[in-house]
Amino acid sequence: MVRAQEGPRARYREQTRAEIKDTALRQLAESGVGALALTRIAKEMGLSGPALYRYFASRDDLLSALIRDAYDDAASAVARAAAQAQALSPRARLHALAGAYRAWAVAEPHRYLLIQGAPVPGYIAPDDTRDRARAVLGPFLPLFADGSPGTSHSALVAEMTAWLAADAAGVTSWVAEYAPDTAADQRRAAYGLAGAVLVWAQLHGSVGLEAAGQFAGMGHRGDTLLTTQLDQLADAFALD
Incomplete structure (x- = not known):
C-alpha cells in the first residue's frame, strides 16, 4: 500500500518543483538573478514560505537546479547539432555546433x-556543474583533434598537453568520451582541447x-560576427 502511494507523491513533488523552477525563470527573465527570492516565488504560487522550503532548501539550492538545467539544455542543443552534422566537413560542423549554441x-x-x-x-556552484559545462564543449573536441594548429598556438597546445599529463579532474576521460580515437594520441588530444578552449x-x-x-544600435548581426570568428578559428586549425 505504501509503495502504491509513493508514485503519485513523487510525481506531485516533481511537478511542484518544475512549477517552482518555471516561476523562478520568469523572475529571472523579468528582473535578473538579483531579484530571485523564494518568498516572492511562494507568493506568486500561492504557497507559504515553509511549504516552498520542502522543495528547495534555499535560494542557492534553487539556483543550482536552474544552472544544472541550463547546462543540460545547452549540451543537448549542441549534441543534436553534432548528430545532424556528422556527414558535413569539419568547418561546416563547427558552424553547426556553434550555431546551435x-x-x-x-x-x-x-x-x-x-x-x-x-x-x-556569495553563490558557490556545486562540483557537478563542471561536468555539465564540459558536456557543452565535448562535441567540439573531435573537430579540433583532427586539425593542424599553427605555431601561433604552440603555447596553448603545450599547456593543454601538460593538462592532459596532469589529468586535472579527469580531463583525459573527458576527451576520451567525446574523441575516443585520440586516447592513444596525446598530440591530437591536446589539439582538441586547445580548439575547444578557443571556441569557448x-x-x-x-x-x-x-x-x-x-549589439543594439550596431551595424552587424550576431550570427555574422560569430561566423567570421569561427572561420578565422577554422583557418587557424586548417579545418576544411
Whole structure:
C-alpha cells in the first residue's frame, strides 16, 4: 500500500518543483538573478514560505537546479547539432555546433546569462556543474583533434598537453568520451582541447555580448560576427 502511494507523491513533488523552477525563470527573465527570492516565488504560487522550503532548501539550492538545467539544455542543443552534422566537413560542423549554441542562448538569454554571466555574489556552484559545462564543449573536441594548429598556438597546445599529463579532474576521460580515437594520441588530444578552449572563449565573447543586448544600435548581426570568428578559428586549425 505504501509503495502504491509513493508514485503519485513523487510525481506531485516533481511537478511542484518544475512549477517552482518555471516561476523562478520568469523572475529571472523579468528582473535578473538579483531579484530571485523564494518568498516572492511562494507568493506568486500561492504557497507559504515553509511549504516552498520542502522543495528547495534555499535560494542557492534553487539556483543550482536552474544552472544544472541550463547546462543540460545547452549540451543537448549542441549534441543534436553534432548528430545532424556528422556527414558535413569539419568547418561546416563547427558552424553547426556553434550555431546551435548561439540559437539556444539568444532564445533564452536569461538562462544563458545565469550560467555565463556575472557570478552571483556569495553563490558557490556545486562540483557537478563542471561536468555539465564540459558536456557543452565535448562535441567540439573531435573537430579540433583532427586539425593542424599553427605555431601561433604552440603555447596553448603545450599547456593543454601538460593538462592532459596532469589529468586535472579527469580531463583525459573527458576527451576520451567525446574523441575516443585520440586516447592513444596525446598530440591530437591536446589539439582538441586547445580548439575547444578557443571556441569557448569566442562563443562566450560573441554570444555573451549578444545575449546581454550589447549589439543594439550596431551595424552587424550576431550570427555574422560569430561566423567570421569561427572561420578565422577554422583557418587557424586548417579545418576544411
